[in-house]
Ligand code: B12
């Protein structure tokens with residue numbers, strides 16, 4: 001009999017970029033699947049029949065439904081689904097986890113349809129909850145949760161310790177999803193691909209970053225042996241040779257990263273891979289052999305958070321680096337053919353217009369010094385439990401007052417909905433630069449793995465490039481059009497329908 005349902009709510013505008021398997025839910029499934037519980041995963045982003053499937057699975061006796069959410073739009077989708085679940089069966093236990101549940105667990109309990117919130121790693125939680133459902137364990141003995149008592153009070157249990165050895169976790173049950181239904185990473189668009197996390201956490205202290213509070217500056221990785229086994233299994237079972245490592249800081253331990261790259265190069269399996277989080281100082285610690293092996297091992301892109309082109313801002317956000325280190329790492333990588341995605345942020349509290357212009361200038365330097373560098377900009381977004389959040393409040397930010405408010409808290413809208421230090425003029429300047437930065441470099445097209453989005457990218461690219469080269473930010477009607485496309489997609493699920501478009 002079915003016991004556990006995992007449900008991935010839509011992310012909204014982010015789904016336009018590409019939809020990949022949900023790692024949080026797949027991770028928490030690994031222990032129950034290994035212990036032979038019956039588990040299904042429904043992904044609202046790709047499954048049009050999610051309502052029917054939920055109905056069927058809940059009526060077949062599932063005990064718990066697990067949802068995950070990140071801050072922003074996904075909260076709204078999550079709340080709609082929890083309401084629907086309880087309307088089907090008020091007895092089924094609804095549990096929420098993920099980065100937002102970890103950040104604001106008590107606030108998440110505002111959704112009356114949620115029974116339990118997991119505020120830490122959830123890998124060992126579901127089997128304990130199943131024991132609770134079977135009367136073998138008391139709920140107050142399950143660590144790492146908020147729950148409702150019978151008289152409606154909210155209680156918190158002891159914090160769960162971070163998992164010491166990730167290798168002790170069973171294999172991720174990828175068979176719960178049909179990997180073919182997801183967008184490709186984009187290295188070889190016709191090949192199956194997957195994103196993975198080879199490590200969790202980061203020892204640094206950047207004051208804007210949620211990872212600092214989620215993982216308490218601890219960094220843990222799987223062993224190289226386990227990683228190679230997992231890659232091999234994905235290759236032999238699913239034909240996957242394209243991987244994107246979504247680690248927060250994949251080279252936090254340079255020894256680990258060197259070994260990973262060198263072992264991958266030696267294995268010579270014809271893999272293509274990229275990594276989401278690497279620091280400039282880590283690049284400077286690598287020897288020439290490892291750098292050469294990056295290419296041999298199939299590295300197609302590295303993402304490096306540069307954040308700002310102004311030293312005062314880098315110090316303010318505790319990036320613990322300097323502009324010269326950023327440039328040195330960029331120059332060091334410039335002779336290699338893979339893409340270096342250097343991400344920047346704009347709109348930090350106390351950032352002046354001149355400091356923002358320093359970022360615009362600096363990203364042009366970065367692109368000039370490395371023909372393979374791309375430099376998208378993102379709007380700084382203040383998240384609770386980060387150090388910079390306190391400064392944001394001090395500078396006039398008035399955060400949402402309830403869970404629903406946080407559902408409107410998107411990277412591209414929060415500053416219009418919630419008062420802050422940002423003036424209208426500054427918002428417009430940043431919005432325009434941010435928008436252009438996503439389209440003005442041809443090399444960024446690999447990011448648009450949804451085919452319709454990729455087509456739109458290619459159509460708009462020449463205009464964006466012209467605007468970027470000449471700093472032309474006026475009358476950007478294209479931005480309005482992009483909002484309409486996104487609204488249309490919400491209504492008609494356009495991008496999913498055009499997934500097969502070539
Ligand atoms: C991949 C990713 C994305 C992808 C998601 C794609 C997908 N398939 O899910 C995309 C690109 C869409 C994305 C978008 C955004 N993201 Co994001 N993203 C990540 C990233 C890099 C990895 C997430 C992941 O897979 N982790 C691996 C799994 C194993 O970890 P996990 O999800 O946390 O799951 C564990 C626990 O949380 C828990 N758990 C998770 N779900 C559940 C469910 C239940 C029931 C239980 C019991 C437990 C549980 O158990 C898991 C195993 O221990 C994280 C960084 C990170 N390290 O997590 C940022 C991160 C989650 N993102 C973040 C942000 C800010 C965003 C954006 C808001 C960006 C922006 N500025 O707009 C948007 C929001 C989108 C939205 N509202 O829908 C922040 C979250 C901040 C916060 N406090 O909530 C993070 C932490 C990055 C950071 N450095 O700050 N993101």
Ligand code: SF4
Pocket residue numbers: 201202203204205206209210211212248249277279305
């Ligand atoms: S180095 Fe990256 S992951 Fe680590 S704290 Fe800074 S921004 Fe977060």
